[in-house]
Amino acid sequence: MAEDFPWNSPYAFAENDVIRNVDLDGLEKVETKFTFTTGKPKVQLINSEITIVNANAPREEIFKIQLANRIYTANSYKTLEGRDNGIDEIGDFSGISTLQKEDLISALGYASYIINDVYNGNVEQATALQSNAFRGSGKELDFKSKMYDLRLIGRNQLLEIDGVTYNANEAGNYLWGLSLEYHASFISPNAIAEAGSQIQGRSDEPHEQKAISAGRIKALNLLKDNSIKGAVLERRIEYRENAKDKK
Numbered sequence: 001m002a003e004d005f006p007w008n009s010p011y012a013f014a015e016n017d018v019i020r021n022v023d024l025d026g027l028e029k030v031e032t033k034f035t036f037t038t039g040k041p042k043v044q045l046i047n048s049e050i051t052i053v054n055a056n057a058p059r060e061e062i063f064k065i066q067l068a069n070r071i072y073t074a075n076s077y078k079t080l081e082g083r084d085n086g087i088d089e090i091g092d093f094s095g096i097s098t099l100q101k102e103d104l105i106s107a108l109g110y111a112s113y114i115i116n117d118v119y120n121g122n123v124e125q126a127t128a129l130q131s132n133a134f135r136g137s138g139k140e141l142d143f144k145s146k147m148y149d150l151r152l153i154g155r156n157q158l159l160e161i162d163g164v165t166y167n168a169n170e171a172g173n174y175l176w177g178l179s180l181e182y183h184a185s186f187i188s189p190n191a192i193a194e195a196g197s198q199i200q201g202r203s204d205e206p207h208e209q210k211a212i213s214a215g216r217i218k219a220l221n222l223l224k225d226n227s228i229k230g231a232v233l234e235r236r237i238e239y240r241e242n243a244k245d246k247k
Contacts, residue, residue, distance in 0.1 A: 076207030109235020111179035144172025177215030
């Protein structure tokens with residue numbers, strides 16, 4: 001039994017998962033349901049599914065959220081707690097917007113414009129000065145705000161990418177990891193994020209690192225498609241020309 005359930009013991013209340021569960025007469029946990037009411041419609045976090053990869057590996061927790069009659073996979077249990085307007089730390093989400101491949105290309109095109117045209121291809125310098133990781137002088141690569149502006153999406157929307165929903169912070173991390181991996185950052189985006197968090201006196205949260213990693217994997221898959229590179233270049237040129245027109 002111990003080999004099959006390494007996280008449990010006779011001394012573990014609610015199987016060591018006390019945030020989302022209560023203990024059933026000292027024998028096993030019972031998962032609770034959290035509901036976040038936002039008026040109509042309602043977004044809610046429903047019971048998580050537990051997947052055991054193998055007896056020696058940590059459990060992978062797959063969270064689900066529900067909007068109306070549709071169930072989505074959530075990046076983490078923090079997804080519904082994220083900021084929806086850049087001020088409040090508690091989410092009040094009323095809908096979910098899907099980012100299609102074209103939206104990801106748009107984000108990559110914008111990042112390409114900043115990295116290549118503004119910073120002459122120096123991805124590390126652009127990252128240091130234009131992202132939130134090191135509190136740089138600008139926020140052009142701070143996608144937790146930028147993507148909502150590019151898409152004209154209200155901050156009360158969660159973002160769905162490839163079937164997974166993210167709040168603004170998580171989606172920003174995803175798109176940041178996507179952009180840096182696509183542009184071949186010499187330093188790992190995960191390491192940059194962790195270093196930036198350490199400077200701020202904390203460790204990067206697991207759900208933030210998870211979103212960055214998902215973005216990096218997506219970038220590697222996109223790079224296999226040569227047509228994507230041409231589409232990103234077209235968007236880069238559009239952003240560059242638009243910037244000239246504004247001057």
